[in-house]
Amino acid sequence: xxxxxxxxxxxxxxxxxxxxxxxxxxxxxxxxxxxxxxEFIEDGKIVLNIRPQxxxxxxxxxxxxxxxARFSGKPxxxxxxxxxxxxxxxxxxxxxxxxxxxxxxxNDEPPPEKKPTPTKxxxxxxK
Numbered sequence: 001x002x003x004x005x006x007x008x009x010x011x012x013x014x015x016x017x018x019x020x021x022x023x024x025x026x027x028x029x030x031x032x033x034x035x036x037x038x039e040f041i042e043d044g045k046i047v048l049n050i051r052p053q054x055x056x057x058x059x060x061x062x063x064x065x066x067x068x069a070r071f072s073g074k075p076x077x078x079x080x081x082x083x084x085x086x087x088x089x090x091x092x093x094x095x096x097x098x099x100x101x102x103x104x105x106x107n108d109e110p111p112p113e114k115k116p117t118p119t120k121x122x123x124x125x126x127k
Contacts, residue, residue: 012096019090021092022090023049025088027084029041
């Protein structure tokens, strides 16, 4: 089953932009698959402004988020796996969603149910 997280990110992003607010993405910068501006990382996290006027070529995929932006005047291609996204929210009012940290191997499937061990019947013969 597909992860729900990328669909929620896209929906919240659209809601934020439709309401003329500024979408911010909170990212776990310690992800090995992320390409981020190192000088803006604080406490292993980074907040990215993904307002359409601030970036170009935004792709909100099921596995990665990618876009081009400028940091201190330098152009950069940003890539972050969906698993590294910790939250998306509107800068102006803080409304959005925070996500739990995910295992890279998390497949969103529930653990298999344990079958109860059969027990002896509790019936006895009455004469």
